[in-house]
Amino acid sequence: MALHEEDKDSAAELLVDGRYQRIPRDPAKHFKRATLAAGAVLYRRRADTAEDATGTDAWETAVVHRPHYDDWSLPKGKVDPGEAMPTTAHREIVEETGLETRLEKLVGTVTYPVGDRTKVVYYWTASVVSGEFTANNEVDELRWLPFDEAAELLSYAVDRRVLEKALKRITAGVDTRVLYVRHARAHQRRNWAGDDFKRPLDKKGRRQSEMLIPALLPFHPTAVYSAEPDRCRQTAAPLADELGVDVTVDRAFGDEGWLENMTGAQKAFTDVVAEGGVPVIVGQGLIIPDMIAWLSANGTLPLDSDAEAKKASCWVLSFADGRLVGADYLASPLPAK
Missing domain, CATH: 3.90.79.10 (Nucleoside Triphosphate Pyrophosphohydrolase)
Structure with missing residues (x-):
């Protein structure tokens, strides 16, 4: 040799x-x-x-x-x-x-x-x-x-x-992998006078949303879901366009939905898991760590309660029979340095 x-x-x-x-x-x-x-x-x-x-x-x-x-x-x-x-x-x-x-x-x-x-x-x-x-x-x-x-x-x-x-x-028996994405960077809240749901992505955020395409396509996503705010929809849109699928928007995937009805938000998430495949869910900075903590507590994978969720990051969550059995955190879709 x-x-x-x-x-x-x-x-x-x-x-x-x-x-x-x-x-x-x-x-x-x-x-x-x-x-x-x-x-x-x-x-x-x-x-x-x-x-x-x-x-x-x-x-x-x-x-x-x-x-x-x-x-x-x-x-x-x-x-x-x-x-x-x-x-x-x-x-x-x-x-x-x-x-x-x-x-x-x-x-x-x-x-x-x-x-x-x-x-x-x-x-x-x-x-x-x-x-x-x-x-x-x-x-x-x-x-x-x-x-x-x-x-x-x-x-x-x-x-x-x-x-x-x-x-x-x-051999872990995984039947669903959820790509759980936090929306890309948006214009700062303090500089936005209008409805916060309408606050859009900024220049870096638009680049992050475009870079999610090559970063997530290797996982062969099968569906795209988004929370209601425009910054979530704008993050989801480029990947959905590339896949040729519609973005399913649901208030339950966002921070407001979580605060209003945690049980309903948990059900919306687990309903997506039950469908199988490799769905993408675009959410926000409050709900993602809390949802992952809840999934961990009800699965077989212990995780810290303060899970990371940087803007445009992605959690690759593995489920077997509806229970969380594995998780990978990809901090950014931007080129590796």
Whole structure:
């Protein structure tokens, strides 16, 4: 095998591999001279298993051979200028494998030294939607294997640890993932004399709303909901237009609806969860932390009561049988620094 930056597995580390994870606004600043990258553990159901099978033996995963390094690894690659981390993961999967996938759960962050820099790789699980592998300059072979066989083939111990963590997420029985977004930045309240519901996005907010498109499309959203204020609707509109769907507006998704009728707001949210798929809900800064605290208290994932909810941030909330079982916080849709 050719020497490669990841050969020193003792120097590689898998960080924050729990069911709650986050990507900060500026992930590079948390590491010495960071080089950011993203990738995924691709998976699909094995052909010889029943459609309702959920055990570890029901799935197989893809490992790729890189001729430049003569190694077997997981699909990944460096962030290009202008990309958020989910955008990078999706693009690299397509470039290396030719497969269209749906990003799902953030598995963990791998770090290892490369010269005087630190390589930082964010890994998701990703289910295959369509496509066929075609050999290319980066990857000349892709093998679909049961997870235990894939682990034996992988060249690096840190990739085997990522695979092990990913399998736990894949077998969690998730049937709905809600992309819970706080509206983008609006004009300041103190400078707005009219109806606060009419207070619109400012220039940065409009950019944030547009950048939500490439940041969230890798998750394959299926529906878009919004609270009543114009700033929420304006945040939801670009993504809905891209998807070709209408924005369903409901007062229950906003701060006023929460303060007026918390039980009604909780029901509106859980009704969306019950529909399945990957719905997007655009809400506000008061309701989002409180709703997440309530979901946590009634699920199986303990979370702090003061959950973050920066403007244009997104919580990727995973549900199994209506109960919260996983959560990832993406602090911003703007390009990773």
